Amino acid sequence: MTHPAPSAGPHGTGPRRTGLADTIAAVATAPGHAGVGIVRVSGPDALRIADEVFGGRRRPSRTPGGRFLFGPLRAEDGELLDEGLCLVFRAPHSYTGEDVAEFQTHGSPAVLGQVLGRILALGARTARPGEFTLRAYLGGRLDLAQAEAVLGLVNAGTETARRQSALGLSGALGERVAGIAAGLTRTLAAIQALLDYPEEGVPDEDRAAPLAEAERDLRGLLGTARAGQVSTRGARLALVGRPNAGKSSLLNALLGYERSIVTPIPGTTRDYLEAGVELAGVPVTLVDTAGLRETDDVVEAAGVRQAAHLAAHADLVLVLEDGSAPREALPAELPEEGRVIRVQTKADLPPRWTDPAALRVSAVTGAGLPELREAIGQALLGDAARGEAWLTTERQADAARRALAHVGAAQTLPDDLAGFEIEEALHALAELTGQDVQEGVVDAVFRNFCVGK
Ligand SMILES: Nc1nc2c(ncn2[C@@H]2O[C@H](COP(=O)(O)OP(=O)(O)O)[C@@H](O)[C@H]2O)c(=O)[nH]1
Ligand SMILES: [Mg+2]
Incomplete structure (x- = not known):
C-alpha cells in the first residue's frame, strides 16, 4: 500500500534542517x-x-x-x-x-x-x-502532531485509536490549536499596542474576555488528553477488594472466558494476573489481584502489598465488595475518587446492603455487566467527543498544560507581565504542533517509529 501525501497543516511549516542530502x-x-x-x-x-x-x-x-x-x-x-x-x-x-x-x-x-x-x-x-x-x-x-498521528495509525489496535489518529493526520488538532493561538496573538497585540499608555489599560473585551475564552478552549482540549492517551496506548484496570468479593469471577465475566481461578476459598488469588480485552474501544489490561486483608501468610501478605501497588498505578480501579455479605471496611487506602468505580458483586443473591454509588453486578448471571462496561468507558474516555481532535500523546498534553498555566497567570497580572505570559503560552502551543521545538523532542517522537515509516 502506498501513502498518499497528506496536505500540509494550516501552518505546516516545520523548521527546515540541512543535511538531507542523503538518499x-x-x-x-x-x-x-x-x-x-x-x-x-x-x-x-x-x-x-x-x-x-x-x-x-x-x-x-x-x-x-x-x-x-x-x-x-x-x-x-x-x-x-x-x-x-x-x-x-x-x-x-x-x-x-x-x-x-x-x-x-x-x-x-x-x-x-x-x-x-x-x-x-x-x-x-x-x-x-x-x-x-x-x-x-x-x-x-x-x-509534529500529524507525525504523531501517523505513528498512531501504524500502531492503531482499536477503532477509537484509528479514528483519533486519522483526525490528527487530517490536521484537525493543529487547526484546533491554531484557533487558540490566533486569539492569544490578537490579545498580545492589543496589550502591546497600549503598553506605552499604561494609564489607559486594555479594555476587557480585548484582554479579559479573550483570555477567558482561551482558558476555556485549553481546558476543553486538555479534557481530551486522557481519552486520547488511553485509546492509543491502552489502559490498566485493576480489580481490588476483600478475598471472595468476586474479583476473579468478574475478570472472567468481562473477558468472556475463564482466565482466573475461582473458588469459594478466600485467598485463592495470591499473585496477580493480567489479561487484555477491548472495552469501549479502549485496549484494556485487566489486572486481577490478591484479596485485601490482614494475613500472617507470607506469600499472601506479599500479594496484598502488591495489590495496593497495582491499584495505585492503574488508570482505573474497580473496587469490589460482596453484596451478599455484611459490608466491611477495606483494609487499604484506595486511589482518589475519579479513578475508582465501586461495584457491589453477586447481584443475583439477596443484597445485604445498599449504596447508590455502587454498581450492582452479577458475574454469574451477567446482570449489570453492560452498565459496568459503560461506566468504564465513561471513566476512561470522559466527555471527549468522537468527532473532535484529541490530544493523543503525553508530549501534546504537557505542552497544552503549560499553555494553560501561562494563560491562567496572564489573567491575574498587569498588562506588561501578562504579555510575557501570553508569549510563553504561544510558545507552548507552537511546541505542541512542532513549529517551535527542541531537536531532542523531535528525536524522541521519531524514536518510537518503525524503520520504513
Ligand atoms: N452467586 C454468586 N457467586 C459469586 C459471584 N461472583 C463470585 N461468586 C462466588 O464467590 C466466590 C469467590 O469468587 P472469586 O471470584 O474467587 O472471588 P475473589 O477472591 O475476589 O477472586 C466463589 O465461590 C464464586 O463462585 C456472583 O456474581 N454470584
Ligand atoms: Mg481471586
Missing part, C-alpha cells in the same frame, strides 16, 4: 511472508537508483510523478530478482516531499532483502526509524 531506503512492510512487500527509497538519488534496479524498458527517472511501471527487478549482474512495480513520486509531491521510488515485489524476506541490498549498494543508506516521516515533518508537509 534513504528501507523495507516498509512488516517482516515475514506476504503477498506483496514494499521497499521505499527517498532522496535526491532515489530515481537514479531506481533506474539501475528496475530493468524494464522505461526508466523511472524519465517517468512523471504519480505513475507506476511494471517489469523485472535486477541484480547488478543482470540476474532477475523478481518482477514487480516501481512507483514514481517526484518532489514535492510525495510522502517525504522528496523524490521517492517504491518497489512493490512479492513479499518474502529473501526478495525484499535482495532489492534493498541492491539499493544500498547503489548509494542509499538504511533509513532510521521514522525517518521518512521525519523528512515529511522537516519539509513542512506534516506538523
Whole structure:
C-alpha cells in the first residue's frame, strides 16, 4: 500500500534542517511472508537508483510523478530478482516531499532483502526509524502532531485509536490549536499596542474576555488528553477488594472466558494476573489481584502489598465488595475518587446492603455487566467527543498544560507581565504542533517509529 501525501497543516511549516542530502531506503512492510512487500527509497538519488534496479524498458527517472511501471527487478549482474512495480513520486509531491521510488515485489524476506541490498549498494543508506516521516515533518508537509498521528495509525489496535489518529493526520488538532493561538496573538497585540499608555489599560473585551475564552478552549482540549492517551496506548484496570468479593469471577465475566481461578476459598488469588480485552474501544489490561486483608501468610501478605501497588498505578480501579455479605471496611487506602468505580458483586443473591454509588453486578448471571462496561468507558474516555481532535500523546498534553498555566497567570497580572505570559503560552502551543521545538523532542517522537515509516 502506498501513502498518499497528506496536505500540509494550516501552518505546516516545520523548521527546515540541512543535511538531507542523503538518499534513504528501507523495507516498509512488516517482516515475514506476504503477498506483496514494499521497499521505499527517498532522496535526491532515489530515481537514479531506481533506474539501475528496475530493468524494464522505461526508466523511472524519465517517468512523471504519480505513475507506476511494471517489469523485472535486477541484480547488478543482470540476474532477475523478481518482477514487480516501481512507483514514481517526484518532489514535492510525495510522502517525504522528496523524490521517492517504491518497489512493490512479492513479499518474502529473501526478495525484499535482495532489492534493498541492491539499493544500498547503489548509494542509499538504511533509513532510521521514522525517518521518512521525519523528512515529511522537516519539509513542512506534516506538523509534529500529524507525525504523531501517523505513528498512531501504524500502531492503531482499536477503532477509537484509528479514528483519533486519522483526525490528527487530517490536521484537525493543529487547526484546533491554531484557533487558540490566533486569539492569544490578537490579545498580545492589543496589550502591546497600549503598553506605552499604561494609564489607559486594555479594555476587557480585548484582554479579559479573550483570555477567558482561551482558558476555556485549553481546558476543553486538555479534557481530551486522557481519552486520547488511553485509546492509543491502552489502559490498566485493576480489580481490588476483600478475598471472595468476586474479583476473579468478574475478570472472567468481562473477558468472556475463564482466565482466573475461582473458588469459594478466600485467598485463592495470591499473585496477580493480567489479561487484555477491548472495552469501549479502549485496549484494556485487566489486572486481577490478591484479596485485601490482614494475613500472617507470607506469600499472601506479599500479594496484598502488591495489590495496593497495582491499584495505585492503574488508570482505573474497580473496587469490589460482596453484596451478599455484611459490608466491611477495606483494609487499604484506595486511589482518589475519579479513578475508582465501586461495584457491589453477586447481584443475583439477596443484597445485604445498599449504596447508590455502587454498581450492582452479577458475574454469574451477567446482570449489570453492560452498565459496568459503560461506566468504564465513561471513566476512561470522559466527555471527549468522537468527532473532535484529541490530544493523543503525553508530549501534546504537557505542552497544552503549560499553555494553560501561562494563560491562567496572564489573567491575574498587569498588562506588561501578562504579555510575557501570553508569549510563553504561544510558545507552548507552537511546541505542541512542532513549529517551535527542541531537536531532542523531535528525536524522541521519531524514536518510537518503525524503520520504513
Ligand atoms: N452467586 C454468586 N457467586 C459469586 C459471584 N461472583 C463470585 N461468586 C462466588 O464467590 C466466590 C469467590 O469468587 P472469586 O471470584 O474467587 O472471588 P475473589 O477472591 O475476589 O477472586 C466463589 O465461590 C464464586 O463462585 C456472583 O456474581 N454470584
Ligand atoms: Mg481471586
